Amino acid sequence: xxxxxxxxxxxxxxxxxxxxxxxxxxxxxxxxxxxxxxxxxxxxxxxxxxxxxxxxxxxxxxxxxxxxxxxxxxxxxxxxxxxxxxxxxxxxxxxxxxxxxxxxxxxxxxxxxxxxxxxxxxxxxxxxxxxxxxxxxxxxxxxxxxxxxxxxxxxxxxxxxxxxxxxxxxxxxxxxxxxxxx
Amino acid sequence: xxxxxxxxxxxxxxxxxxxxxxxxxxxxxxxxxxxxxxxxxxxxxxxxxxxxxxxxxxxxxxxxxxxxxxxxxxxxxxxxxxxxxxxxxxxxxxxxxxxxxxxxxxxxxxxxxxxxxxxxxxxxxxxxxxxxxxxxxxxxxxxxxxxxxxxxxxxxxxxxxxxxxxxxxxxxxxxxxxxxxx
Numbered sequence: 001x002x003x004x005x006x007x008x009x010x011x012x013x014x015x016x017x018x019x020x021x022x023x024x025x026x027x028x029x030x031x032x033x034x035x036x037x038x039x040x041x042x043x044x045x046x047x048x049x050x051x052x053x054x055x056x057x058x059x060x061x062x063x064x065x066x067x068x069x070x071x072x073x074x075x076x077x078x079x080x081x082x083x084x085x086x087x088x089x090x091x092x093x094x095x096x097x098x099x100x101x102x103x104x105x106x107x108x109x110x111x112x113x114x115x116x117x118x119x120x121x122x123x124x125x126x127x128x129x130x131x132x133x134x135x136x137x138x139x140x141x142x143x144x145x146x147x148x149x150x151x152x153x154x155x156x157x158x159x160x161x162x163x164x165x166x167x168x169x170x171x172x173x174x175x176x177x178x179x180x181x182x
Numbered sequence: 183x184x185x186x187x188x189x190x191x192x193x194x195x196x197x198x199x200x201x202x203x204x205x206x207x208x209x210x211x212x213x214x215x216x217x218x219x220x221x222x223x224x225x226x227x228x229x230x231x232x233x234x235x236x237x238x239x240x241x242x243x244x245x246x247x248x249x250x251x252x253x254x255x256x257x258x259x260x261x262x263x264x265x266x267x268x269x270x271x272x273x274x275x276x277x278x279x280x281x282x283x284x285x286x287x288x289x290x291x292x293x294x295x296x297x298x299x300x301x302x303x304x305x306x307x308x309x310x311x312x313x314x315x316x317x318x319x320x321x322x323x324x325x326x327x328x329x330x331x332x333x334x335x336x337x338x339x340x341x342x343x344x345x346x347x348x349x350x351x352x353x354x355x356x357x358x359x360x361x362x363x364x
Contacts (some may be wrong), residue, residue: 085277092331093275095267100334108335135325135344138333142324143317145332149274150323151289152282162317166349 001026001033005047009083017044038098041091045102049109058113064121068164069157072112072140076155079148092149111137121168136167183208183215191265199226223273227284227349231291240295246303250346251339253299254322258337261330274331293319303350318349318364 004026007019017040023030037043059070078084118133142161147153190199199222205212219225227294243254262265300315325345329335
C-alpha cells in the first residue's frame with residue numbers, strides 16, 4: 001500500500017491521489033484502506049515517513065550550526081513545492097483523529113532521526129550532555145513552519161541561518177562569531 | 183466593522199460569523215467588506231489584532247525566562263479553546279491572498295509588541311545587545327504552533343518551560359539551573 005501510494009504521488013501528486021487509485025494499484029480492498037487510515041492524507045504521511053526513513057539524510061557537517069542550517073534548508077526547500085505545501089495545508093486544517101495519529105507517528109520518527117545531530121554535537125563536546133535535543137529541533141522546525149503557516153513571511157537561507165545561530169550557540173559565542181564575520 | 187466583528191465573535195464564535203452578519207451589525211455594505219477583506223477570516227484577524235493591541239499584555243516578570251514562560255503559556259492557553267483552534271486551522275489551510283496579507287499584518291504587529299521582552303532583557307544586561315529578538319520569538323511561537331498543527335503533541339507548561347530554558351539561557355547556565363532544581 002505504501003509503495004503504491006508513493007508511486008501515485010510521484011506520478012500525479014497529492015490532488016490525484018484517491019483511496020480508489022491506491023487500492024487498485026496495491027491490489028487491496030478500498031474498505032481495508034479506509035478502516036486502517038480514514039483519510040488519504042494519513043496514508044500519504046505514512047508513505048512519506050517510510051520513504052523518509054531511507055531517503056532523508058541527516059546532515060553531518062562537523063558542527064551543530066552547520067547541521068542545523070543544512071537540515072533547516074532541506075526542510076524549507078521541500079516546502080516550496082506546491083505539492084508539499086498543499087499536503088501540509090490539508091493535514092494541518094483537519095481535526096480527523098486517524099490523521100492526527102499519522103502526524104504524531106510521522107513527527108515522532110522524524111524527530112528521533114534528527115536527534116542524531118545533537119547527539120553528535122554532544123559527542124564532540126560542542127554542547128553540554130543535557131542539551132534538550134527535542135526542544136531544540138521543535139524550535140527549529142517550528143520557526144520554519146511558523147513562517148509558512150502563520151506569519152506568511154519568506155523562509156530564506158538567512159532566516160534558517162538566524163535560527164541555527166540562536167539554537168546552536170550561547171549568546172556569548174554568537175557575539176564573537178558575528179564580530180569575526182563582519 | 184472591527185468592533186462589530188469582535189461583538190459577533192464574542193456572541194457566537196467563528197462558525198456563526200458571516201460577511202452578512204458583520205455588514206448588518208456595522209451598518210455597512212456587504213460588498214465593501216468583501217472588497218476590502220476577501221474572506222471572513224481576514225476581517226477576524228484584523229479585529230483580533232486590534233483587540234490584542236489593547237488587551238494582550240506583554241509580561242514583565244523581571245527575567246527573560248519568566249517573560250517567555252508567561253507569554254508562551256498565554257498563547258498555549260488561548261489555543262485550547264475550540265473557537266481559536268478552529269480559526270487557526272481555517273486560516274492556515276487557505277492560500278487566499280488577502281488572508282495571507284492579514285496574517286502577515288497580524289504577526290508583524292504581534293512580534294513587534296513581543297520584542298519588548300527581549301529589549302527589557304537587553305536593558306537588564308541579561309542577554310547581549312545584538313540578541314536576535316525576532317528569531318527568538320519565532321522559535322518560541324513556532325515550537326508551540328508546531329505541536330498544535332504538525333506533531334499534534336500536547337502543549338503543556340513543561341514544554342513551554344523547556345522552550346524558554348533553551349531560548350533564554352546559554353547551555354552553560356542552563357546546566358547550572360537544572361542541577362539546582364533537581
